[in-house]
Amino acid sequence: MADVARLAGVSTTTVSHVLNKTRKVAPETEELVWRAVERTGYRQNLAARALATQSTDTIAVAMSVVTNPYFAELVRDIDRLLRSAGYTMIVADTNDDPLVAVDVINHLLARRVSGLVVSPLEGSPELTGSLVKLLDDGFPLLFIDRRSTLPADQVYSECVESTYRLTAHLAEQGHRRIGFVQGSLTSMSASDRLAGYLKAVDELGLDKDPRLIIAGESDEHTAEERVLAHLTAAKEPTTGLVVANNQMTLGTMRALRRRRLKVPRDLALVCYDDFEWADLFDPQITAIAQNAATLAETAVDLLLSRIETPDRAPRSVTIPTEFHHRDSCGCGRRKHRGSTR
Structure with a gap:
């Protein structure tokens, strides 16, 4: 730093202010410092600086x-x-x-x-x-x-009202047995999304069968196996699914394919967490998007x-969040975007 200061014709304090941006320096002085830095090949010793400044x-x-x-x-x-x-x-x-x-x-x-x-x-x-x-x-x-x-x-x-909106959207299409693929409850977000689903079930008079809540554990492969087990064991058909995150959506789609179920013909699907390739699926997936x-x-x-x-x-x-309306919910694409606070 002393070499840089001598070459630039300034004090080492001025060099320090330029390098660390700790005080405004005149533009012409700053330019002299940076030219000197370039000529000397100076690099700050970040380890030493960390010891000095903590x-x-x-x-x-x-x-x-x-x-x-x-x-x-x-x-x-x-x-x-x-x-x-x-x-x-x-x-x-x-x-x-x-x-x-x-x-x-x-x-x-x-x-x-x-x-x-x-x-x-x-x-x-x-x-x-x-x-x-x-x-x-x-x-x-x-x-x-x-x-x-x-x-x-x-x-x-926002999680609670966003998940409520997804569930209510399926209910508007006439679905009453709506399943929920739940994330790991070690996350408050997963708990809030479950709360939004349960609120919709209670307020909209949907089927309260506890077997409709599927523990996907926020994991793609766990969701695939447990959704598959749910669909295989169900005595009454689940006609709609709300999936609580993007990873579990991928697993759920694989489970539906293994059961040879078509979305939305056999089962409507919506998810929390939009993702880049959601509109590349056939059908394109209706989703809540985070910003x-x-x-x-x-x-x-x-x-x-x-x-x-x-x-x-x-x-x-x-x-x-923003509601991205596409085709997987079964009611056809239309302009239906809006934020949820």
Whole structure:
């Protein structure tokens, strides 16, 4: 840094401000510094800087990225926004396993990250204890995609009314035995989607047979086998299905194919979580779409605000969803888009 300062004819403090963007520097001075950086081939020693500042300008993201294409899209948007704000992002996959999540979070914290984005899981004392300690210590922590009862900044998509709308849409077509392929209840989002389905069943006078709730566990292969078992064992036909996430939708479609059932001729289907190839299926799938771009933008705003103002009260933001009406529900394509708050 001293070499850069001498070559640019400025102080090392000025060089530091230019490199770290900690204070506004005159444009002509900044240009001199960057020219000197280029000529000397200078690179900051980030390890030394982390030791000195106890921070790395790195944000860690811990969620089940590899196994869920929706999360991959979300992480891509977060990365773009963080880079534009001068941060680097690192990602670790939790496999939606609470014990893996605890291990992952500990390793990320050991890297002296400046903040942490987590897709939280419920029901694990070990994971809950780790997250509570971070909050008690004032560490910048944000929950994304899934609601949590912990007092943290969080952003997630609306689930209850969205799933109610999917179920009600099938009921409007005359369906009364509507099944629900349920996600893993370690996620508050899965619990909220189940609540939306049950609300519709109760308010709309639908069949309350508990066997209509199929535990898909948020897993493609589990959903396939359990939907297949349900359809095989059912004494009364299930005429419609609401599937609670995109992975289970793929498994459900495979189960229907194995039973030689045609959608929507033999069984109507709608799902929570639109995905890129939903309109490539035949028939095209009616779905609730989450807004990954808005989730990412809100998440980054909340986290950077927390880093800048550690003592502010936690904020919880619910992002509206959009109903994408296609053909799998059996009532024909028409313009029918609207947000759910």
